[in-house]
Amino acid sequence: MLSTIQPSERQSMLPMPVAAAGFAAGAARPSVLEPLAGVGVTVRAERDEEIVAQGDAAGYCYLIVSGCVRTVRLMEDGRRQVGEFLFPGDLFGWDALEEHDFGAEAVTPATVRRYPRRSLDALADRDPDFAQQLRRLTAGQLRAGRERLVLLGRKTASERIASFLLEMGRQMRAEGKGFIELPMSRSDIADYLGLTIETVCRGLTQFRRHGIIAVERSKVVVRDRRALGAAGCEVLH
């Protein structure tokens, strides 16, 4: 079960360890929702635990406080698409209509803060600064989504895998690490990239054999950044 921690305990949760969120610049800082601290409820989720079910009534949205969360969409025959991996500072579900179109599950043990969507809207209505930050956040999500459209629509398997490593590299660099720690399983990666587990493995192996990366289970070290960039169709400027 999801354990809910009452607002009174929140002070221990608020100073978040991590800053930049998402893949694109301009993402939200934890401070964005500070004005809403009073109405938020901190929720703890264990590994693989469901935080929001696909189809849930869209009463709340969620701010990732710690850990990694995946958003998922299941098709009726079991095919799965991972929408995004969320990291501290990322926001989920503010834009749902009446139901959440994707579910959210903890990739690692995670802490999230839950806010009534209505209170977000109300805050945005009375606080233009907040509204602007929300727009900025949203703009980043839209851009990231378009980038993934290109990835899923037009990139080959190994290009997708390289792009994914570059993206996670940005994420990890934001966390100040020198290597990439992949908290998610191969299966999550496959469903994120529109591939199968086997293809993801083979891609990683190929890059390893070419000396571009070193892989050890969930840790990846980028040995040849330039080659990885090229393999992921990174545009230089």
Place this chain on the structure above:
Amino acid sequence: MLSTIQPSERQSMLPMPVAAAGFAAGAARPSVLEPLAGVGVTVRAERDEEIVAQGDAAGYCYLIVSGCVRTVRLMEDGRRQVGEFLFPGDLFGWDALEEHDFGAEAVTPATVRRYPRRSLDALADRDPDFAQQLRRLTAGQLRAGRERLVLLGRKTASERIASFLLEMGRQMRAEGKGFIELPMSRSDIADYLGLTIETVCRGLTQFRRHGIIAVERSKVVVRDRRALGAAGCEVLH
């Protein structure tokens, strides 16, 4: 060349013929940007003409007034991804960072209204209603984008084509037509769905042979709505 019509002529452009925009509910009505009428410039674009180039400085955003516009991303080797098809009422480029990550081109002769992005932001800052409408519009774009992630990541060729027809059907129904008029070429459709022209043709042919649709060049009549829904993995509720 793009022909620019000065604001003085705008009164003839403003009463827009079409209401609902995009694929998801909650999209913007033309009236959304009415408060900005004074700073908008009406621009006319011929078929296949570029309205915004990928990489252009992101000074302006665009409201589609009439016609159909595609957003496109070109990879260095020529692979192309169509981001979305825009119809009257749809907004493009408000969320660009410093450059437009996608270009915009007229699918049919089109009229768009160009606004400085800064004035959008300024209006949102001083008019909470406008800010809210912008959020609603954005939320719709995010949801539609996630839907396409599933389409591109997990659906088969014929499922993608069926989904596309259903989407265009919604669009056309919004325009009050009894059939689907596809203003874009097979090539545009292919690049929208992450397929090739040939695969799109074969898919359409297959549906035609099964009696699900009737195709004549750019017109499509849906003969078996239920079967098309099933073929596109439409979720009933």
Place this chain on the structure above:
DNA sequence: CGTACTCTTGACTCTAATCAAAGTTGGTGG
């Protein structure tokens, strides 16, 4: 009426999926 498109169909190829099996790793309990 011919020319230049776009669209459609066919034959073949190739990338990634599927099916299958052999390592690894981590957790649990004897």
Place this chain on the structure above:
DNA sequence: CCACCAACTTTGATTAGAGTCAAGAGTACG
């Protein structure tokens, strides 16, 4: 502590779905 088990990852062999290459059929337009 170590053995066993279950889950995850990796590798290999084969298949299938979509891409590529090529040619023909419609259309639109001058």
